[in-house]
Amino acid sequence: MTGGSAIAGLGELPLGSPALRADLPDRYLRMLRDPGAIAVYLAQVTGVRAGGGDGGLVAGLGESGLGEPVVAGVGQALSRTFRWATLHKSMRPGDGRLPNGFWDGLMATGPKLTRELPLTPEDSRRLRESFGELELGDGDRTLDALLAAYNIDGRELSFLFGPWDGDLEDFAEVGRVLIESPVTGGARALLEFRDATLGLDQVAQPLTFAGTGDGEGGDDLKDKPLPLAKGTVRFVSPPVEDSASDMRRAADRAFELLGAYDGAKALDVAGDWPSYAALKAATRGVAGSGADIEAGEIGTCLAEGWVRPGGQVFNALTLDIRCGATTLSGMALSALDDAGYGETARDSASWLEIDWGGGESGLYVSSDERLSTADLLDRITAAGDAWWGTDRRSLIVAGRLYDPDTLTAHLTLTSSDVATAKRDRYYAPRKSQTVTYARCYTPLSENQIATGATDVRKTFARQALRQVQPTFDTIASRHPQAFDAAAIAGLFDSQADALSLAQTRGTLWSRWWRSWWILAGRRGFEAKLGRCIAVEHPDLGRYSGRRFLVVGEQLTGSAAAILLRIARPIEK
Known part of the structure; x- marks a missing residue:
């Protein structure tokens, strides 16, 4: 095909996508539907x-x-x-x-x-x-x-x-x-x-502290990765790069400061300096001294990811920061950009499907932790109850699982299209699911909570465990410092978003599921992972003609057939 758009095959398109596709040739689609080709x-x-x-x-x-x-x-x-x-x-x-x-x-x-x-x-x-x-x-x-x-x-x-x-x-x-x-x-x-996509298994934080000082940290930070932030993250504790000047690295890139706190007491922003050297050269002093950064204030170098308090920190310095997009899809695409997988290596539109609700999301990886890009994508997609991988075009894609009975089947395979259908396995109901919603915070004792802090700040500073109990599910937000030195944010900044996701998970996984492998002819190539199809075959018993999710595929080596794994909730 040298121009124009090919007509999309049934089951080819995600829900809501346009009906024309320019990436599948007409001859290819005609071949799939012609048994003599x-x-x-x-x-x-x-x-x-x-x-x-x-x-x-x-x-x-x-x-x-x-x-x-x-x-x-x-x-x-x-x-x-x-x-x-x-x-x-x-x-x-x-x-x-x-x-x-x-x-x-x-x-x-x-x-x-x-x-x-x-x-x-x-x-x-x-x-x-x-x-x-x-x-x-x-x-x-x-x-x-x-x-x-x-x-x-x-x-x-x-x-x-x-x-x-x-x-x-x-x-x-x-x-x-x-x-x-x-x-x-x-x-x-x-x-x-x-x-x-082996490159996605490489460390997502390629830059490390050299341990040589002057922006590279001391021996305690040597060879540790720079902290990585994406989206909106709260209550993060930046590592001290230089104890003498109290320079602290908030993120490995430019960021926006939403708030800075000593314990639960807010710090005023004294100003923003253009470089690490300029911020380090700024004077510090007690309140009212006229210093560049006074006690109770904080200075920033937003362009390079640095902060510096004006005086002694009595409790714990924590920050609320924002780095780039705050949607799940935006965070994932940013991680792929960092790893060198740009627009030509991914299907960016498919990633929009993982976004959930209207709240902000965020992910923070401290210097005490090393994660691969694949690990980041796992955490981000888990927050959207989604999946990710590569499609047949070898583009990095994402999607979400749905109850097939709530979807429209975009392809129907009949007994003439399916040679065999064999039961695969059962999936037992999950009566309890954990969904994390993000207020990344540092646990503080009661005497560390200052007066004048907001009620939200006080609440999250006091609690090490926060739960909401909807039908089927438990939502828990717990700072990993309670059991691990690595300070990792959760992903949702909105309790409502997390509650909605928990209820959806409960509805989806509170029933028995079953999967089958079906041996389909060439029309089976029109089915796509994660999409809904209808299948008619006597080996499916009472589920023949019902709707299924396509959850697996296997190229068998034969140009005449493809194995598809299909699944749906069942009555048991």
Whole structure:
């Protein structure tokens, strides 16, 4: 498809999305619905010449595109894209993306990838993914060892699916993985895979204190990460970077100060300085002394994440701060930006689905804790009772689980579309769920609570445990300092939002659930994880024709079928 928008397949779109999609070709959708069409998997990866250089490697048969000369003894390029298919295939001269393109060889089978949603509130919010190995053959069936001459370990391999007689633009991407430990040589190659979003498992706080002073902390902070804040967080305790000057690092980036307190007594803001050096050079003194920052005041360097009290802190210095977006989706997208996964690597619109209520949210990671970006996304999506992972286009996506009986089925699979339906497992009711709502606070004794503090401040400063008991659920907010030195905020700043989420969780998980695996034909590719479909099949018994959530999928290696895992509440 070279222009315009393709008509969306049933079950293709999230609720409320427009009916047109430009990312799925018309030929692809027609192939899914035509039982006589021949489908094929394609795989492609770009390798880099082993040892570099630009000469010395003899061209193998099939090295050049059709119609291009193959000159023996001519050195090959520094990088080369390898392509394989489940059926012999070459591209036509008029292909808009790969005219006369040649596919190097055959895959022994198609890809075997499994992706499953978390189906209980206790599970990690990240999709569970597993990858099978892939056996490849050279195009000329001779021992030219071309693939072995290129480094492909750790490179991205993309799987495409589409009509055998179609152009490359008629294919849809159905998976992307990283190659791990390839075994190459001779006429065969064996590839193993790992998750293409492996970078999300790296530490989310890449900057650490060097321990050299002058903004880098002392020995007590050496090699510890800078505190990280997202959204609105309250009652956070910034680490002391320099005890002599009482410089404290509030966040690893620019922030907005909403309030500063000594115990429960509010501190006035003396001013904002443009840099760490300027704030450190400011004078301090008792109240009325005329110093830049007097006792009972606090100075800030908002642009670089610093604060400095004007005098001795008698109880505990805590801050209410805001860093960037205060919605769950905004915090998650900011974390992805920090990790280098920008707009082209994610489906930002899908993340809007995790937002909950109208209150603000926040997340704070102290210098005593190291979290990966995946850990941050887990906490954020857990606060929205949501899930996250990668879709078939290898974009990072998010969504939420719903009772399928409250949704409209966007796809109906009948007995002609489903070969078998097998029971998978039961999920017992959860009568109690914990939902944290965020007032990150420092527990204080009664004599540390100053007069003149707000009632809210006093309440949260006194209590180490706060509970609301709706139907089915307990909402608890507890500062981790009560049992852990790491100061971590909860996520909701609104008790009403947390209560609403708790009640929704109670409604969703207070019943028995059951899941099934169904072997579907090509129409099953129109079903998407997290979406609602109707399934008619005698093996489903009394649930035949009912609505289900798609909670898992497995590419079986066959271009004719896909395994779908479906689930719904049941009467028991």
